[in-house]
Every structure is written in C-alpha cells, then in structure tokens.
Amino acid sequence: MTVMISFEAVSKHYENDAKNAVENFSLDVDEGELSVLVGPSGGGKTTILRMVNRMVEPSSGRVLVGGQDVAKVDRVELRRRTGYVIQQAGLFPHLKVADNVASVPRLLGWDKARVHARVNDMLDLVGLNPAEFAGRYPNELSGGQAQRVGVARALAGDPPVLLMDEPFGALDPIARARLQQEFLALQERLHKTVMFVTHDVDEAVVMGNRIAVISQGGRLQQYDTPAQVLGRPATSFVADFIGADRGLRRLAVTPIEVGDLYAPPVVSPKTTVAQALVAVEASGDHWAAVASEDGRLLGWVEPGQVASAPSDNGSSTVERYMRPVGAGVSLDSSLKAAFAEMLQQDAAWVPVFDHDRYLGVLTPDTLHAALRRSVGGEPVPV
Amino acid sequence: MNFFSQVAQFLTTSSNWTGTNGFLAQLGRQIELSAVAVVAAVLAGVGLGAFLGHTGRGSFVVLNSANAARAIPSFALVTLIAIQPGIVRLQQGGFVAAAITMFALAVPPILTNAYVGVRDVDPAVRSAAVAMGMTPRQVLRQVEIPLALPVVMAGVRTASVEVVATATLAAYVGVADLGFNIFAGLDTRNNAETFSGALMVAVLALLVDLLLAGAARAVTPEGTRRTTRAARQRGTGLMWRQAAARS
C-alpha cells in the first residue's frame, strides 16, 4: 500500500503558549484510506489536519503528501488540489449552491461547460437533485443539505486528498448517521485518501479504516483499526477516552463473518416430523431450520415438541408445524445489528443472510466468539 | 498678511468677544437655543418612546414618521417658519423659528432611542419583575427605564450634538448666535471672519459631544457597562475621545 500523507516528527508551537500544540507527531495515511483523528476537544487534531493544506505551518518536522514536502509546494496550488470540509460547511452565503460547488473548478480555470457538468455530477453524487438545489442559496438549505454541498464542493476539483474537520459535528444525530453512511458509500466508489477529525468515538469507529487517538498537545496515543483500538487500547488514556462501554462499541465495528456462524440442522419442509427429530437428535440440538431446495429460509421447527403432541404420530411433514422467523441480518452488517435484532425479537438466535441465501445463525455464544476473534484473542484488560 | 494670521487677529481682537454680538453673547444664545430645544424634545420624546417601547402599540407609524421627519432639511424648515406672519410679528421670531426647527431635529433620535432602549430590555428580566409582583408602572420605572437609560442617553447625545451644530443656521434668520460671524463674513467676503466663526462652532460641538459622552457613561448602571470594544462598536463613540481620555 502506498503512503499518501505522511507526518514526520511534526511539532507546532505557538508564541503565546508555553505548551506545544502538537508534539513530535508522526503518522502515515495510506492511499485510499479513511483515517480518523479522534481525541478530546482542543487536543491539536485540527491543527494537525490543517498542516496538510498548510493552513497551519509546523514549527518543526515535515508533512509529505504523495511523497512531496508540502512546505515546498505553493500553498494556493496545494489547497486547490486538496479537498477541505469543515464543521459549519463554510458555504459562501452570497453564492448559489451551484456556484459554491463550482468554486475550485473555476479557480483551476476549467471551461464553462466542464464546470457545469462537474457541478451536476457532484450534486448527484451527494444525493442532491441538481434541478432542485443548484439555484438555492445556502440559507435555504437544512444543515444536512448544506453539509452535502460542502462535501460536493470539496470533491469538485477531484482532489486525491480530502480533509474533513468535524464535518458532521453540527448535525442532529439522525442526519449525522445518515450522512456518515452516505459518505462511506461514496468513499467505496471514490477511494480518496481522507483525513477525518472528530471528537466523537462512535463516529470515529464507524468512519475510520484506521483511528489515530490523540491526547492534549497533539500526542499520538494509538493508531490502529477501530476493532484493535476498542479491543486492545494501547494506553490508559485510550481506554479512558473510548469509555467503559467500549465493548458495545466493538460490536458496532466488528463485521459478521461466515466462520462465526452456528449451523443448526436444516430440513426441507416436506420432511416428516419423525425424520426431523432424528436429524435434530443427531446434531445434539433441539431445533432445526426449515429451508427450501434453493436455500431460502422458510422457518424453524422443534420436532421434539411436535412429536410429543397427542395429535401427531410423527408422520406429518414439518411444514405443518413450522414457525416463522423474524427479520434476519445480512452478512455485511455488524455484530451490533445482529445483537440488536436478537433483543428486538427476544430470540436466542438470529439468522444471517447473504442477500436471499440463508447462511446460518448467530447466537450469544457465537457472538462472543466473534468479538474475541476480531482482536486475535483475549481483550487486554486495562 | 496671510489668511491664518487674519484669523488669529480676528480671534484675538477683544471687541469681537464682547458686546451684544460678541462671541460670548453668541455662545450664550447658541446654548440657550439648543438647551430649550433638547429639553423640550426630551420631555416629548422620552415619554412617548418609552410608552411605545413598553406597549409596542402604534410604534410602526410613529417611528416611521420620525424617520421620515429626519429627511426634512433644517435649513428649509427654519426659513419657512421664520417668514410666517405670526412668527414675524413676535419680538424674538427668529429664536422661536429656530427653536421649533431644532426641536423637530432633536425629537426623532431621542424618540427612537427611548423606544429601542425600552423594547430591548431583556424579556427574562421583565418577566422576572412581573413575576415578583411589580405593577406595570413599577416595571417601567424600576426596571425598564434604568436599563434603557444608556440607550436613551445615547439618543440625547446624538440629538444634542446635531442641535448645537445646526443651531448655527439660526443666525440666518436673525438670531445672533455663533453662526453670526459665518454669515456676516460670507456676506462681506470677509473669509477670516467666517473661518473664525466656524472654528468656534466646531469647538463647541466637540465639547458638547465630549461632555455628553461623559454623562452617558455616568448613567450606565455599573453592572451593564460594556467592554470598551463593544461600546466602541455600538455607540456613535469616537475613538479619539477615548484616546484623549487615556493620554
């Protein structure tokens, strides 16, 4: 993997402050990676981010983008090819949405037709209908819409690097969650190198491929995947910062894998209850999933219960006694979603699907095992 | 003899200071005229403005009329009044015409500021006063007026400076105030005399502005005094004044 952004022993000192704003900070962000800087407010995250486009100049050390020392690049030049999204969106209130998005392409001297096409593409990309939104002014947008425009504007010059400073920080929780998901979907397609600042651990674990936890004075405490940071906090600062409920957070960042699943016996709807009972007893379990020939889950059955019913002699098919299953979860969702589904249905297991295909079920036991698997063994108690 | 030594000579000639039309008598008339107009405007404007700010009723019409009145050139008004037969017959017709004009000039800023001052009293403070059991009259007198006073004073200051400056025009309609030498000089092409008169008026206007700035500060309740910076941005505050006060 190529390194795209590299901080080499960077420090920042302000004249009127005895303490360093950033202290000997080193970090590599890979190309196409979404790297999150997370930490308490005033800890130096934003200062670090703003060194990438030279909104802040380091007192010592170097920042490299694409292998080039940014101090040696003209700063206006540098900024035009670095996307920048800030908390309040920073839209120009006197310009329509389309003109806001066109800012960088125009600075780059693109011709009219190309700018126009690009603006429409960008608005489409962030889910805003150009016909409806291009002519609006920023004060005619909701917070979420404004922030979408902010993202569209930052991407308009097609920069390889995107800097995002608390981009969703001013939004209500619902809009924020939606924009997070939409941005992740966008990133799937665009593969920009993104540095993302937030003080919200939940946002960090949802968004980041890797998370850099930063304490006061811009000190890097840990830089790793969300699952590792949550599962094995490197320092007591990290453990305190991610909080006592980090186990719950880990559920959110750990994906379901096929290997995690428990596979109860599967019977066809035409199987007799007696046959089903044999299958169930052979597996050591007391229930079986009922699936069609093409692998679709139809329901579940407890043949033992049915066989003891006086009205049945074991010769009727399980179809008759099959019970319905609640909604399952898809393979690419998180353990948290599966757990939530389990609690919701008050069930001891939840089926997992790959699209329509039934794969197996998650139970509390397998869920726990999956969590341990995600950090390669026992979590380190801190 | 160059122009400025002519001015110096005019200003240092003692006969230009004494007598019926000397600077001292002129100064007295200018101050008298201004004081009459401002006091009358305060009596009329503060009460009405506070009432409008308190009730909010009819404020749109009154304030817009006051604003429109500001567009009337004082020069036109004073001459128009001065030539009316009823005024001409009076012994001090020019003074009356000027006083009415200056009154009309002073009312709008005083009225508007009284209105804004009372209206902008923090609603939380007002409802706290009501909740304590104050009558509407008590709310007005014990809460709204004290809190509005700095804004009201700013209006009085604006009005006073405008009036003192504009009262110069009274000389045109026969009141020998500080405008006297200006117009006399213009008539006789005695530029040094005009300039001397102008200098006197400018100094007086600046002194009045300074004086009322001090008064405005004095009536501001201790707890609500703003930071220097905020005050500078808000008021018609002139920074040279603060610089002068410091040095």
Next chain:
Amino acid sequence: MGVVASAGPIVQWSWVSSERSMIVSLLLQHIELTVIAVAIGLAIAVPLGIFAWKMPVARPPLIGVTGLIYVIPSVALLSLFAPLTGFFSITTAEVALVGYTLLILLRNTIAGLESVPADAQDAAQGMGYTPLQELMKVQLPLALPAILAGVRVATVTTIGLVTVTAFIGQGGLGQLIIQGFSEDFNTPIFVGLVLSVLLAGVADALIVGIQRISLPWVRRRRLAS
C-alpha cells in the same frame, strides 16, 4: 386669526409652473452634488475600510478623524474648507459633503467585513483562494449589505446637507430656500423642502431596490427546516 399674507399662500402654483425649468435644473444639480459626494465617499471609504480592517492599529485614528469631521456643523465645515479650496466653489461643497459621508461609510465597511463568517473565510483559504481573490470574491461581496446600508444613510444625509451648500453658491434646491427667504415668499422654500424630502425618499427606495436585486441571498429565507 388676522390674515397678513405677506409670505403668500404655502404654494403658489403659478410660480411653480413659471419657474418649472429652474426648479428642475436645481433638482438635477441637487442630485448631481449628492451622487458625486457619495461616489467619492465610497471610493475613499471602502479602501480605507479594508485597510483599517486588515490593520486594526489604523482604526482609531481613521475613525477618529472621520468622526471629528462628522461632528463639525455643516455651515462651519464649508467655511473651514473654503480657504483651501476656494469660497463659492463646487470643490468646497463636495469636500464638505464627502467629509460627512466618510464616517458612515467607513464604519459600515469595517463592520461589514467583520461580519463575514469565519467559516466561509476558512473554507475560501482552504480551497486555495489567493488573498486578493478571497477579498474580491468572498469578503467584499459578503460585506456588501452593510456597505449598502451605509450608502443608504449617507445618501439621505447628504441630500439634506446639500441645501446648506447654497450659502457658498451651490446647493441645488437650497437656492430655492435662500430665494424664498430673501423674498419673504413661502412657495420656493416649500417646494425646496418637499422636493428634498421626496428626493430622499426616492433615493432611499432606490437603494433598497438595489439591495433587493443585487443581494438576493440576504432576502431569501431558509425554506427547509
């Protein structure tokens, strides 16, 4: 009441119609004096305002000097400048009129620039606007509402002050006032007064209209909740 109509009726229409062309030309002169004063005032105050905004040290002296001018009575100011620029000259009239616009325009320019949202400026820098591009395309356009508000006040004030420049031979409608007063005749004064007020009203409405048209982003309110 006894009727001693020495000053005549408030409006003598026969006089108005016979003097129509003079009235119109004075009105035009009035407009000309006003427009020149506000235009020059803007040309001076906006660059000064930008300078004072970028260099806070320069603010107290600039506001101080323009504030000083503002307090000086108009008749006095005209006379104070006269020795330098000539008595009875249009230059003297304009110097004084411009002088009065400066404080209002300067303050409003500074206030307008100070009101530019910090996030918009941050975004502009982050996107690679040069300082000049940022000033011309972001900061000044966003300061425009405040500057135009200043133009509004300055224009209405100037229209009133122009009458006073009649004392040094200019004055537009102010000449009607002098004429009426010296002839003890109501009509010219009244016509001067009414036209002056109307002119102020029209100018005010015109500037508000310009604001509406040129600053649609100020007016349009948030539609989405």
